[in-house]
Amino acid sequence: MFKKILIANRGEIACRIIWACKELDVKTVAIHSEADREALHVRFADEAICVGPAPSAQSYLNIPQIISAAEITNVDAIHPGYGFLSENPYFAEVCEACNITFIGPGPQVMRTMGDKASAKAAMKAAGVPVTPGSDGLVDDIDAALSEAEKIGYPVLVKATAGGGGRGMRVARSAAELRNAYDTSRSEAEAAFKNSGVYLEKYIERPRHIEIQVLGDNYGNIIHLGERECSIQRRHQKLIEESPSPAVSYELRQEMGNIAVKACQEVGYSSAGTIEFLLDENDDFYFMEMNTRIQVEHPVTEMVTVSDLVAAQIRIAAGEPLHLSQEELIFVGHSIECRINAEDPERFTPSPGRITNLNLPTGPGVRVDTAIYSGYFVPPHYDSLIAKLIVHARTRDRAIARMRRALQAMVVEGIQTTIPLHLKILAEPDFVSGNLSTRFMDRFAKP
Numbered sequence: 001m002f003k004k005i006l007i008a009n010r011g012e013i014a015c016r017i018i019w020a021c022k023e024l025d026v027k028t029v030a031i032h033s034e035a036d037r038e039a040l041h042v043r044f045a046d047e048a049i050c051v052g053p054a055p056s057a058q059s060y061l062n063i064p065q066i067i068s069a070a071e072i073t074n075v076d077a078i079h080p081g082y083g084f085l086s087e088n089p090y091f092a093e094v095c096e097a098c099n100i101t102f103i104g105p106g107p108q109v110m111r112t113m114g115d116k117a118s119a120k121a122a123m124k125a126a127g128v129p130v131t132p133g134s135d136g137l138v139d140d141i142d143a144a145l146s147e148a149e150k151i152g153y154p155v156l157v158k159a160t161a162g163g164g165g166r167g168m169r170v171a172r173s174a175a176e177l178r179n180a181y182d183t184s185r186s187e188a189e190a191a192f193k194n195s196g197v198y199l200e201k202y203i204e205r206p207r208h209i210e211i212q213v214l215g216d217n218y219g220n221i222i223h224l225g226e227r228e229c230s231i232q233r234r235h236q237k238l239i240e241e242s243p244s245p246a247v248s249y250e251l252r253q254e255m256g257n258i259a260v261k262a263c264q265e266v267g268y269s270s271a272g273t274i275e276f277l278l279d280e281n282d283d284f285y286f287m288e289m290n291t292r293i294q295v296e297h298p299v300t301e302m303v304t305v306s307d308l309v310a311a312q313i314r315i316a317a318g319e320p321l322h323l324s325q326e327e328l329i330f331v332g333h334s335i336e337c338r339i340n341a342e343d344p345e346r347f348t349p350s351p352g353r354i355t356n357l358n359l360p361t362g363p364g365v366r367v368d369t370a371i372y373s374g375y376f377v378p379p380h381y382d383s384l385i386a387k388l389i390v391h392a393r394t395r396d397r398a399i400a401r402m403r404r405a406l407q408a409m410v411v412e413g414i415q416t417t418i419p420l421h422l423k424i425l426a427e428p429d430f431v432s433g434n435l436s437t438r439f440m441d442r443f444a445k446p
């Protein structure tokens with residue numbers, strides 16, 4: 001086991017990694033920007049190094065500074081968390097070159113799965129269902145029209161350099177495709193300096209269902225069930241849950257086994273997530289693979305009674321998986337609400353000082369956060385300030401528990417998404433589990 005780990009991140013995930021290290025008797029080194037001197041992860045780490053000014057590019061993304069901090073404090077490994085450098089193959093290579101273990105998959109797997117086209121090809125080769133579509137880019141409108149005839153309308157025009165929904169346009173007829181094709185290409189050129197587009201069958205009301213996997217360095221791979229992540233606004237997740245109300249025992253086995261097989265084919269190790277679109281006929285299609293621990297990992301931990309961050313650290317230290325697929329258990333239902341420092345109506349950032357804070361407690365309540373009363377929420381970083389997670393025997397009980405936990409969560413001095421979550425949880429479609437990635441359209445301002 002490592003003696004000391006540097007956490008190349010901040011906020012709640014940095015604290016989360018510190019907690020896992022403490023339980024493993026591993027010393028921790030925090031890095032921080034000048035704006036984060038008073039941050040909680042700095043306080044609870046054994047050592048802390050300032051790596052630069054507030055802007056992320058000069059601090060949390062500053063590879064030379066981070067590697068220098070790792071050298072000075074003589075750490076054995078670096079945990080990147082999520083975001084920042086967590087899916088940067090070059091950073092993983094630099095760590096390995098400096099004889100520092102990067103806690104995550106190898107750079108090559110990260111590179112393969114990080115490129116949409118190579119990821120889709122690798123998944124297709126591994127027998128993972130991918131959305132029917134063009135085989136590669138469509139270089140002119142005639143190719144697009146001919147591909148669309150093969151696929152069948154409606155089709156989606158997607159920018160190959162896009163991501164997170166940017167550069168996507170639906171076409172329901174040849175006439176619409178002519179327009180969508182030209183618009184997508186020019187938008188992609190402007191936004192990504194890459195006008196490459198491809199076509200896919202448009203799935204009208206998909207759910208976003210993702211499978212958590214864990215792989216060690218000896219070829220052992222298990223899945224830990226699914227997460228329902230359809231409650232998103234402009235591709236920002238708001239509420240996640242496990243299990244999904246739409247996934248039966250049989251569908252879980254099918255999706256889980258396909259995810260495990262895919263990871264075996266690409267030689268995956270560490271924690272990873274395969275994202276799928278699930279349609280109303282229970283057909284599912286590969287969307288992308290995330291080669292990092294994800295924000296929403298706690299809902300999986302709650303229903304499988306696991307510690308995914310500790311598992312990542314153990315795997316990176318060369319330990320075999322402690323659990324076989326057969327030994328894994330699923331208990332109850334877990335829901336996570338992302339608490340952002342934002343105006344709950346306009347979603348505009350709301351940084352500032354927290355003048356009064358009450359965190360909910362009681363049975364089945366977990367809060368992953370780095371805020372405290374008197375903490376100044378800086379404007380420089382992501383607006384996520386806390387994850388409120390509940391666990392109960394059934395989905396209905398979990399919803400009731402989340403409602404009372406949200407009502408007990410007092411954050412004064414800034415605005416948060418707490419009122420929005422209470423609104424969502426009051427929606428009959430949410431309570432009945434009738435979700436899709438179009439769910440949040442109902443709150444869209446005219």
Ligand code: MV4
Nearest residue numbers: 131156164165200201202203206208232287437
């Ligand atoms: C789709 C789709 C429907 N049909 N692909 C959005 C971003 C990227 N993850 C892929 N996305 C979608 N791809 C086909 N063929 C609908 C979406 C989509 C979506 C997917 C997951 C979660 C939220 C979403 C919100 C809007 C659109």
